Amino acid sequence: MQVKWGKWLLCLLLLSGMLFIGNTQTYAAENLAHTITVTGKGEIEAVPDVAYIQLGVQTIGSTAKEAQDTNSKQFVNINKALKELGIPKENIKTVRFAINPNYVWEKEKQQMKGYQVEQIIQITYYKMDKVGTLLDKVTAAGANRIEGVQFSVEKIDQYQEEALDKAIDNARVKADRMAKRAGVKIKEIIQMNENGAAPRPIYMDASSTKQEAAKPAAGDTEVHIGTMKIENYVTVTYSY
Numbered sequence: 001m002q003v004k005w006g007k008w009l010l011c012l013l014l015l016s017g018m019l020f021i022g023n024t025q026t027y028a029a030e031n032l033a034h035t036i037t038v039t040g041k042g043e044i045e046a047v048p049d050v051a052y053i054q055l056g057v058q059t060i061g062s063t064a065k066e067a068q069d070t071n072s073k074q075f076v077n078i079n080k081a082l083k084e085l086g087i088p089k090e091n092i093k094t095v096r097f098a099i100n101p102n103y104v105w106e107k108e109k110q111q112m113k114g115y116q117v118e119q120i121i122q123i124t125y126y127k128m129d130k131v132g133t134l135l136d137k138v139t140a141a142g143a144n145r146i147e148g149v150q151f152s153v154e155k156i157d158q159y160q161e162e163a164l165d166k167a168i169d170n171a172r173v174k175a176d177r178m179a180k181r182a183g184v185k186i187k188e189i190i191q192m193n194e195n196g197a198a199p200r201p202i203y204m205d206a207s208s209t210k211q212e213a214a215k216p217a218a219g220d221t222e223v224h225i226g227t228m229k230i231e232n233y234v235t236v237t238y239s240y
Helices: 002-033 065-082 128-141 156-182 207-216
Strands: 035-046 051-061 092-106 110-125 145-151 186-195 202-206 227-238
Touching: 035 156, 051 065, 051 092, 051 128, 065 092, 065 110, 065 128, 110 128, 110 145, 128 145, 156 186, 156 227
Parallel strands: none
Antiparallel strands: 035 227, 051 110, 051 145, 092 110, 145 202, 186 227
16 A cells, blocks of 8 residues: 555656646746847947057177077167067066078078077066157167057956947847837846957058068157057847
């Protein structure tokens, strides 16, 4: 008798579970059928307030030591120029240093002709109106490699939060418009996810920088900073 009642109890529990799952799925399906999902976009324009400049010296010598000594001597002048511009040491860091054999193509084959030393530093610079002056001075001091200039903003998190606010507002505007056209009214947010976009810094590429630095113009190298766009996105599901 106890075994029989146990079987009935087990069947009852299984049946209750199936009914519960079925009701839950039905409820979820009904809720999903009365939702609107939109993607909102927020965009902020910001004027860059910092420049990351990569530059350096490439030298060639019959021996590795000769190439390195020449490189070091040229960097003494570059460091002096940077000091005159008021750039603190903590805003200067070495990003690449390499010594490699120097090969040239002669008589239809590669031949080793001494060594090549390359040293590249990155400068964090805040005087946006003096970037051209900096490029001119370091070039005059001996820099023969200008890798490029990247403009950005330091308080990027603040701008991303503002863009996020705009994205949320934009999502609501879209949802309200869709609901109005459908003859329904938005009730509440069911789900919301941020789909943030990485900020896009402004680049002054190496080739254009070299061309500007090589110009024998009377004035400073002219650098146009422009503005950068900071975007953010959200996906929001509303009930109606």
